[in-house]
Amino acid sequence: MENLFLHPIRVLRDNYVWLVATTAGDAVLVDPGEAAPVLAVLQERRLRLRSILLTHHHPDHIGGVAGILAEFDAQVIAPRDPRIPCANRHVDDASRIGIPGTELEFMAIHVPGHTSTHVAYHGHGLLFCGDTLFSVGCGRLFEGTPQQMLDSLSKLAALAADTKVCCGHEYTESNCAFALGLEPGNSRLQQRAAQVAHLRAAGLPSLPSTLADEMDCNPFLRTDSAEIRASLSRDLPEDASPVEVFAAVRALKDAF
Template structure:
């Protein structure tokens, strides 16, 4: 299975998965044109669309794609997402024949109330919940919900490749360094990301193992993150530490 992030809109990635027989799946097509171009250039046939949540920069291209490719569309139970052929929820299994792929659905509310992820084929297709060295804003959920969702994702195998939906990595790394300035894995990852972006290459996918070593939102139990939280007046407890991190990131300019 080949995995390619297609640049869309300002900083979105539409993830395309395809096999050597020319069958493709796309995830969160907020814009149709990059998908259509990639299908034509690689001589692929679109077979399915997976959606993680209702925001327009993740579903805005679905209608145009379906007009040309009448394929199954998988999405969470959310009336704000139309043109869906199969609604899925936590624990459901998504089986796609071509390209042959199997995904488990994980409900991960926080960014939105109905956000889901798809885990399988060594991949985590996580929309806007988990970013490299960051996480999504809490538009509809609570800190407790988001932390629970991140804990679910953190429990996946370390070799899982995390396919985030935005190229936010460099900015997230700058914030992460203010939280854990003495983390050598973080410093190395920030340097690697800068080199990739200097060459206009994507910073993703990234292994979950790397995220567990560098992402402060997955590291609320680490000593250095705990010290940062205490310094910033966070109350005791994992949820309070996460909430303090997310509040600081919301106003961070760096």
């Protein structure tokens, strides 16, 4: 599938609704937390909305679905969770989702940690990861353990390095500030922080990033970094396991 149009629509305080559209004018939305700004883009571009993909039940990711369905007859795909009553098709880990009327196909990946039923969607070189993986960060552990989240992030990190990472929030600038505190000598992180500051100053999104960027810069994917381990040495033994490092970084970030 060539020439897909990928566009983050900013809604609410700092959420992104992701829009994917084909050259024929068929569209898929991911996590519409609000209807009006999304409807404006769909109508302005005269797109036919085919499917809505939902990653998890939080209102800032599903709150716009009803308002969008009032205007478009689209299928709503989500993990099996009674907290997502608007869904009419459910996915499990490794479910394949064909988008009606198009050649688009995505695969669901179960990524518990932020919430217990959270899924990500992968296809066409794109990863929609909701509040699991952020650029230079990860989601809070509302319903999962550090081990679950680390396993979920590892599943995502195993995808191709050039995969575009489409996250649910614009948190990258403060994530970079936090990460630089742990790993000030990481030159790739320094570059990413400078790039993000430039983009944000111009009012542009810092996303999508790539998995390669995240492997180089994201402290939650870098539990083997000697510099991060040294930064945590007051709290952790030298031979700390990856999950102990992950949990220590997450706890520091929660207090950041």
